[in-house]
Amino acid sequence: MTLSEYQATWKKRPEKHAALPTDLKKHVLRTPQVRVQVEDDRTGMDTETLKRAFLDNLYYIQAKDxxxxxxxxxxxxxxxxxxDRLLQRWIHTQETYLKQDVRSVCYFSAEYLPGRQLGNALVNVGLYEPARTFLRxxxxxxxxxxxQENEPGLGNGGLGRLAACFMDSLATLGVPAIGYGIRYEFGIFAQTIQGGWQFEQPDRWLRYGNPWEIPRPEYLVEVxxxxxxxxxxxxxxxxxVSWVHERSVLGTPYDTPVPGYRTNTVNTLRLWSARATEDFDFQVFNSGDFARAVAGKTYSENITKVLYPNDNTYQGKELRLEQQYFFVSCSLQDILRRYWDHHxxxxxxTDKVTIQINDTHPAIGIAELMRLLVDEYLIEWDRAWQITQKVFAYTxxxxxxxxxxxxxxxxFGRLLPRHLEIIYEINERFLHLARSRFGNDEARIARLSLIQEGSEKYVRMANLACVGSHAINGVAKLHTExxxxxxxxxxxxxxxxxxxxxxxxxxxRRFxxxxNPKLALLYTERLGQEWIRDLALLRKLEDHLHDADFRASWKxxxxxxxxxxxxxxxxxNGIEVAPDSLFDIQVKRVHEYKRxxxxxxxxxxxxxxxxxxxxxxxxxxxxxxxxKAAPGYTMAKLIIKCIHSVAAIINADPDVGGxxxxxxxxxxxxxxxQRIYPAADLSEQISTAGKEASGTGNMKFAMGGALTIGTLDGANIEIREQVGPENFFLFGLTAQQVYALKARGYHPNDYYQTNTELRSVIDLVASGHFSPGRPDLFRPLVDALMARDEYLLFADYQxxxxxxxxxxxxxxxxxxxxTMSILNAVRMGYFSSDRSMGEYCRDIWKTxxxxVELNG
Incomplete structure (x- = not known):
């Protein structure tokens, strides 16, 4: 294929930024560059040096012209x-942390969804416009x-996206931090739709390599x-106590730079990949059993093969627990290694390390740190427990x-026998403390216990996280309450x-x-660039609320x-939609509670x-x-099918007329x-009150000027407070009303019988109108609503x-x-992750x- 031929193929699909305004470079994407002194211009920032480096890398690394x-x-x-232009900052950042013996935030998360990294790195380093120029x-x-970039799908949704936002903000704020997680070979599945049904395909994000990571085999650890x-x-x-283990797996760290915006700080995201202690059994191979010769390697590397294996089976549960333990053990060994190198x-x-566990997935780290301190370093139990509680915090x-x-x-006991013993010991001591406070309230003691009793006993990870942490936080005001x-x-x-x-x-920076580069340009023209680091400055744009030119630009x-x-x-999709219609959008993980x-x-x-x-x-x-619906979540997948079936009927009906x-x-x-949020007129945040912890899509929509229709759930409450009740479309039961309704007995049939329109709609679905030839296709959805309506759709319908x-x-x-759109966007400063990280640093991490100063 010639140069002109493959250039032509790129133009066959719409590109989001294909029509960026020329002046964008002067206002937004040409960020002030941090001066880097080097002995030569190998990593120079000017256009000609960038071009030469690009051509060199194409020739000497890709072996292409x-x-x-x-x-x-x-x-x-x-x-x-x-x-290459991040490396000096990255190395100097680590040298600075080492030299000053700083207190480091270690963020433990089983998920990270950083998104494509090239654009973010170009913006943060100040190279977007020079790169655009030389490429043209x-x-x-x-x-x-x-x-062209394959997005790392190392998470399911909000949890992983939040972790990536936090890492970006920590680097931008200049806070010493390292993110720890799992380098899944296959991330969250690629979703395809066939006949309206979701099908899952492997997410081969590493198929062609990953230029952003650096393997660190010298820091290999055994688990x-x-x-x-x-x-x-x-x-x-x-x-x-000595743990006589049955097998072990090696963990290799892969480091990815996390550059801050307009700062010399480049922090690290360290993801662990599993490999076998012995890749190949030569004697077994020589005996002719070729498959068994590499069986150990295959079994071991399964641990980091795929994001969240389906845990509907015993084997799936075991692999998921192995994943969680593997990454926290690797990370804690790494933290201790780095500490012992200099102490x-x-x-x-406890003055140098603070560990934040992002949900319960890393909670096993509490037992693992106790094991390392008590069994490996021979620390007395009480002191080890004091250390553990001081370093861990739980979100x-x-x-x-x-x-x-x-x-x-x-x-748990079969996979991690020593940890189960430690958890029982923690539990015994903790329940003794609880009884001293609550007396013989055995019902409460049972709820507090790390072990759930019954015909089958369970280890409760949230309870372990609460007991073993010095701080516990929720992620929205209502959620915490x-x-x-x-x-x-x-x-x-x-x-x-x-x-x-x-x-x-x-x-x-990303959202x-x-x-939304055109909106960013408008902000920069009116405010300068400081809003990018201090989103609260957008409030000043309320002074332009009635400015005709500003409003015209906004529209x-x-x-x-x-x-x-x-x-x-x-x-x-092959569907023609009217850009001047109201774009009413709900995009998020498909789950019944999100409605x-x-x-x-x-x-x-x-x-x-x-x-x-x-x-x-x-x-x-x-x-x-x-x-996306979880692969084993049948009802969520049926909802996706129902959406497609309804779309097929409505989009083709001449009575609707488009x-x-x-x-x-x-x-x-x-x-x-990133394509959807800036285009939304209406953001649907309609979860059953009391079910959504926070949500972050609600914030991203509003930052793009979308208005929210929503319940008093999660961060919706605080968004409404910030943007003003008159600029938020509120409906639905409150969390307290939901609890009260369920307590006195909720009967969805009452709503069905008394609301004529609701009855007509449900009957239309039940009749098979949207599933010609398969009248019972959506019967499970109707039956679930009529029988229990777990998330009170009928109660909130009218x-x-x-x-x-x-x-x-x-x-x-x-x-x-x-007017409402402008006020929604410019009043969103509170929902910058920079503010969130500042509060964590002040109140939990004490850092x-x-x-970071650069020199030659």
């Missing part, structure tokens, strides 16, 4: 070029190369599994009981001083600057973003009304859904999200419809809608920024 390079080769060469001189567009324990008495007459005792360990991310992890004691009053009420009663709220935030930017998304939908089905019932309601009265007045709407369109965008990820009428009226008034 411009005439035979593929688009991916060019992406790789550019990524090497950018990474060579006949290429930067946005085309950026589209043990299985076996048994043996008690003994040491020479000093003290009781000791002779553990006296200052809870869920109010759903099924998401509070627990492991069968039988499985519900943790204190309900989910973790007994722990709050025992140690209320541990609890605090730290409302989530997202990084404005405004990169995702044009939104129109352009909607046009871009409409082109994407036409290209990938995609409630939004779909509204779609069907509008359709039913139009069928009854084709001439009815209605603001044209484009309903957009996106999200006034309603329904679209499902496949394979939702960070890159697709008030949701009434609220949507308010949306319709507001959208009809273009000037009113623009702050460290200046």
């Amino acid at each position: 411009l005439q035979n390079a593929t688009p991916y080769d060019l992406y790789m060469a550019l990524s090497w070029t950018v990474r 001189e060579l006949g290429f567009e930067l946005v085309d190369l950026m589209e 043990k599994f299985g076996g048994h324990t043996e008690a003994y008495t040491d020479p000093q007459g003290r009781y000791r 002779v005792d553990l006296d200052s360990f 809870n991310h869920t109010l759903l009981s099924e998401a509070l992890e627990r492991w069968p004691v039988s499985l 519900l943790l204190e009053q309900d989910v973790l009420a007994d722990f709050y009663a025992l140690t209320p001083e541990k609890f605090s709220n730290k409302t989530n935030g997202v990084t404005p 405004v600057l990169l995702s 044009q930017i939104k129109a352009d973003n909607k046009h871009d998304l409409a082109e994407y939908i036409l290209h990938f 995609q089905l409630l939004m779909l019932l509204y779609v069907i309601t509008l359709y039913h009304r139009l069928k009854q009265n084709p001439a009815m007045a209605l603001q044209p709407r484009t309903f957009i859904f996106a999200g 006034r309603l369109k329904v679209v499902f965008l496949a394979n939702f990820n960070v890159s697709l999200a 008030v949701y419809l009434d609220c949507q009428q308010q949306v319709d009226a507001a959208f009809a008034d273009s000037e009113r809608w623009t 702050g920024p460290v200046a």
Whole structure:
């Protein structure tokens, strides 16, 4: 393929930034460069040096020239070029931390969703415009190369995206930090839609290599599994335990740089990959059993093969527990190694290390640190426990009981026998303390116990996290209140001083600057660039609320973003949508509590009304859904099928006349999200009150000027407080009302019988109208709603419809809608992850920024 031929192939698909305004470079993407002194210009920042480095990397690393390079080769060469310019800052950052013996934040998360890294690195380092310039001189567009990047799908959704936001903010704030996690060979599955059904394909994000990571085999660690324990008495007459393990796995760290914005700080994301202690059994191979010769390697490396194996089976549960233990053991051994390299005792360990566990997945780290301290370093139990509690802090991310992890004691003991002993010892001491406080309240003692009793016993990981941490936080005001009053009420009663709220935030670098460059340009023209590091400065734009030019620019930017998304939908879905229609969007993980089905019932309601009265007045709407269902979650997958089936009927019905369109965008990820958020008019945040911990999509939508229709759930409450109740479409039961309704007995059939429109809609679905030839296809959805309606869709149905009428009226008034849109966006400063990280640093980690100076 010639250069001109493959350049032509890039133009066959719509690109989000294909029409970036020329002046963007002067205002947003040409960030001030931090001066780097080097002996030569090997990593110079000027355009000519960048071009030469790019061509060198293409030739000497990719072994290609411009005439035979593929688009991916060019992406790789550019990524090497950018990474080279991070290395000096990265090395100096680590040297500074070492020299100053700083207190480091160690962030433990089983998930990270960083998104594509090239654009973020270019912006943070100040190279976006120079790269764009030299590539155009060579006949290429930067946005085309950026589209080649395979996104690391190392998480399911909000949890992993939040972790990546936090890492970005810590680097931008200059806080010493290292993220620890798992280098999944296959990330979250690639979602394809066939006949309206979700199918999962392997996410081969490492297929062509990853230019952003550096392997560190010199820091290899061993992780043990299985076996048994043996008690003994040491020479000093003290009781000791030895773990005689059955097998072991090696962990290799891969480091990825995390650059801060306008700072010399480059922190590290360290992800662990599993490998066998012995890759190949030569004697077995020579005997002719070729498969068994590499069986050990295959078995060991399965640990980091795929993100969250399906745990519906015993083998899946075992592998998931192995994953969690593997990464925390690797990480704790690494933390201790780095500490012992520069200290002779553990006296200052708690002053130099703080570990934040992101949900319960890393909670086994509490038992592992105790094992390392007591068994490996021979520290007395009480001192080891004091150290452990001082370094660990726990963020809870869920109010759903099924998401509070627990492991069968039988499985736990077989895989981690020594840890089970340690957990029993922790539990015995803890319950003694609890009884001293609560007396003979055995019901409460049973709830506090780390072990859930019953016909089968379980280890409760959330309880372990609470007992072994010095701080426990929720991620939104309501979430924290519900943790204190309900989910973790007994722990709050025992140690209320541990609890605090730290409302989530997202990084404005990715979710405004990169995702919405035209809006970012407008901000920069009015405010300068400081808003990128201090999002609260956007409040100053309220002074321009009635400025005709500002309002006209705002409307044009939104129109352009909607046009871009409409082109994407036409290209990938083959559906033509009107950019001037109301883009009503819900994109997030598909789960019954998030109530995609409630939004779909509204779609069907509008359709039913139009069928009854084709001439009815209605603001044209484009309903957009996106999200993945867990592979084993049958009901969520049926909801996806139902969305597609409803779309097929409505989009083709001449009575609708194009006034309603329904679209499902496949394979939702960070890159697709960056296309969607800026184009949204209405953000659907409609979870059952008391079920969503926080949400971060609600923040990203609002930052792009979308208005929210939502319940008083998660961070919706605080968003409404910030943007003003008059700029938020509120409906639905409160969390307290939900609890009260369920307590006195909820009967969905009562709503079905008394609400004529609801009954008509449910009957339409039940009749098979949307599933011709398969009338019972959606019967499980109808039966679940009629029998129990776990998430109270029927109870909130009418008030949701009434609220949507308010949306319709507001959208009809273009000037009113623009005012509300502007106020939603410019009042979102509180929801920057920079603010979140500042609060963690101040209140939990007791740490702050460290200046990194560069020299030759």
